[in-house]
Amino acid sequence: MARLSKGRKKVEIVKMKNESNMQVTFSKRRAGLFKKASELCTLCGAEIAIVVFSPGKANKVYSFGHPSLELLVDTFLGRDLPPPNDDDRHNHLIRAHRNTGQRGLNKEVMDMQESLRKEKAIGKSLLESGREAYDRVCESPIIEGLSQSQLEQLKKALESQKRKVEFEAELQQMGSDAPLPFLTFGSALSPTSGDGASSSHGPNGQVKFNTDGSYFDHNGKAGIGGLARDSVGSFPFALVLPIQCRDHNAAEAMAAHFAVKWLKARG
Incomplete structure (x- = not known):
């Protein structure tokens, strides 16, 4: 029996009762939240700190911080940071270099995701066009009226065109x-x-x-x-x-x- 799909529909924003569904939704939405935060840091240079506790008995802690979660928490709480020494300056340069590289990698990932999305859309469009063309040929009354020999000739012509397309692709x-x-x-x-x-x-x-x-x-x-x-x-x-x-x-x-x-x- 074919599996019935609920399809895409608007999700009602209420607390879930099913524990399994809740954990799956939390995992997906947490990843999406951190991804959007990373994109915001890359695009705008924003400093963001996020702390998330998982639902249920596990109550695990997940965090995201840019440039550093500890630094942003101390700044938010108004704590006086110790005066920087040579090691702190050195570590600051290392963090700045690492953050610069991270922003570049984030941008590359975003560009690749956008290219992948466009390629998938093009592939889907081509596939649908091919199916429509195939349906038009198969449902054409001209095909139904052909004799056996004419169908054989049509088959050879289509195979020849297929070979030409394959070779052109090569x-x-x-x-x-x-x-x-x-x-x-x-x-x-x-x-x-x-x-x-x-x-x-x-x-x-x-x-x-x-x-x-x-x-x-x-x-x-x-x-x-x-x-x-x-x-x-x-x-x-x-x-x-x-x-x-x-x-x-x-x-x-x-x-x-x-x-x-x-x-x-x-x-």
Whole structure:
């Protein structure tokens, strides 16, 4: 049986009777309270002291203070602070440096949370758009009137578009800092070191690769160059595979794998 959800609704502000619900609510709201206080310190440079006692028999104490809970309590109570000595000055500088770093970290966390919120909103929007487009295609009367052969043709066309989208996504990722099985893609076909071998190609629609024998570092990063050829003409294709690979045949096979995907996406 599906679990029924109460959904989002306005919570009545009265003391809870259920002990378990009370503890959960206290934990969440306490964390939210301290977070808002930290944001206020970061944004406005405010000095804040908060002391919270947990409900129930445990009666635990939780506190938040900026720049220091003890300092703010003494200031609030009007206590005369002892005259500063060299150690106090040194400790004050340490606290000031630590607080400056904390404010910077708080700002970074807030910026990251905001970026994450925006990315989630974009992802949700794209997902909903994709579902709507899928529903429109599936519910279209045109689909219902197609024959078996026409449906097969439509399936092949959609699969072809899917491959093109996947490959385009790989190309866009390749331009970013995201790690991929290959790092460069272009006309760099000449060997930089090693025994070297010239690139060659077969008939249209076929792919042939020759590895250049280059190793750019001691971690086994292999450089592979070759020509991929289709009905339009020859296209230079170069890869740098960041893999532990000292076997040219294995590296060449991986290069051919991505080249075939490239040719299919172009077709």
